Amino acid sequence: MIDRLDQIFVLLKHWILGYLPASLQTPAGVILSVVCIIGLYPALFALTTVLERKGVGRIQNRLGPNRVGPFGILQPMADGIKSLTKEDIVPTSADAVVHFLAPVILVVTVFMGFAVLPMGRNMVLVDMDAGLLFYFAMGASSELSVFMAGWGSRNKYSLLGAMRAVAQMISYEVALLLSSVVIVMMTGSLSLVKIVEAQNHYSYGFPHWFIFTPWGLAGFLMYAIAGTAETNRSPFDLPEGESELVAGYHTEYSGFKFALFFLGEYVAMFSISGLGSTLFLGGWTAPLAALQWVPSWIWFFGKLFVSMCVFIWLRGTLPRLRQDQLMNFAWKFVLPMCLLNLFVAALWRFLGEGLLRWVICSGILILAYAVMGSAEMRRKHFGPRTYRYAE
């Protein structure tokens, strides 16, 4: 019974496919899974927007939306209807084709990432051998769409926003990749299914998630920072800094195209959180051996939910960074830490079992964090701001 529940979606798919002729079963299976993914994540996106608005509202001691439906649950429906009925404006001087393609490409590339994410036991669309590589290739192409949007709009705010976005996303792409490479080093595989399997062991009732190792914890923190920047979320939401850039690269988008950008941003958050939990938090595995009877997909989506909450919490807490702070942080702190983490992971691998590797590896990481952190802090002078005017 429990196994049946765990595999309910897989069994459902096979049951539906059973009615089709054998030659059609493979393509129909793929289409069915794709439709599920494309239907599921926008629904989660709708729920997350209302969760975010209510959560941030509570953080600011407000109630948040509570007018549409019970507790404002139907707010996303109202928003969706509004964005559908709005006029779709394309500026006369904009490059119409590029302007149209940008949101489409964003949504397509963002959804492609889900193809390789295992969302439960046996629940993966394509078990690719180079799944992680495919994921990052798709993630990197979303930068293209952002730049297309900024360039095609022919608007200075859009262009500035897109420039910032590309600078930021390329900088943090490096850190994102390097922080994930430690996982590949330890598991020896780029397949996300194998990475989850590698973490699906328990000793003394606790799982062997990679976050419970020094290099895994450091890698996870770096991954979280880079992932937040990669999805243009607060505090790294400079590309759409409304106080200085109107709305950044999607300034010239209205109606449903804007909604697509919004959707793309949130789905990218889901996908980056999904990858993060797959790499470091054991994907669909249970956090305790005693809880293994709970269906695997519940754990995956539970982890997704928790990371969404953290995203919202961060957004409610942190102010936006300045461009130079952002770049300094990426190249002078996150990147060196990632490189050091690669070395520490290698050390961990070759020191063999025992307490010694725990002490050495965590010692190196904590020392590096303290030294680099204090170096970062020393350069900060808190006090009255001084201005220097042009002569």
Next chain:
Amino acid sequence: MLGEGILKGLAETARNFAGSFVSKERMTTVEYPEVRLPLPEAARNFPFLVYDGNDWEKGLRCVACQICEKECPPKCIYIEKSKDKKPDYVGKPQIYPAKFDIDISVCMSCQICVEVCPFEAIKMNTEFELSTDDRFGGLLLDRKELAKSNEYYHTIHPTEATEVDARLAAEKAKVEAKAKAAAESAAAKAAAVATGASAAAATANPAVEPAYASTTKAAEIAAAPAAATAPAAPKPVAGTGTDGPAPITEAEKKAATEPAKPSEGEPKA
């Protein structure tokens, strides 16, 4: 330590998040259409016309002197004088506005009309829910829409309205006393001059009675030329008000010295 501030900030926001479910005092907002915060007494947005009594048309304090129309910086007031007259609060017959329109889409809520009005006839309203689907007609208020009772004025600006009432009452008492004295002296004079003529006494006698219409008529005849210059400006009784008396005095002086001359600039720079 790097990241310490972030953790502190996260703790603070978490405290706010949890606290918002527990304590009502934390909430900084109210659910507006259902719950309304009382407006501060000094709140104002667009002017309205004050009337006394129950009939808005009869009780309108405005005498269509058109000072506000001339002073209005964005020129949003339009007044047409009436042909006939009606008695004002002291009983003196005055012309009244046959038409009094304020275009609140033009009005900038500067309150200059209120400050220059010698009759306490125009005051600032606090009503702010003025949205309409007709942006021309819906925002052009005529005198019926502008007319609000003195009781309403008391509810929105109690302190100011009490001062205004005291000032008006004092003015009225003064006018009455003056009229009485004038009538008495006129009667005495008439009695002295035409001692035997009963016809003269018969005309003067009813004027001694304090009935409004006849008294003021007699007062007008008997009073000094300064009192006869229209419009009669009410004198502020006491400078107790916070913002009321000072501009009124200024306006009153102006009205007394150059009543008909159109002003060349704003009273306050």
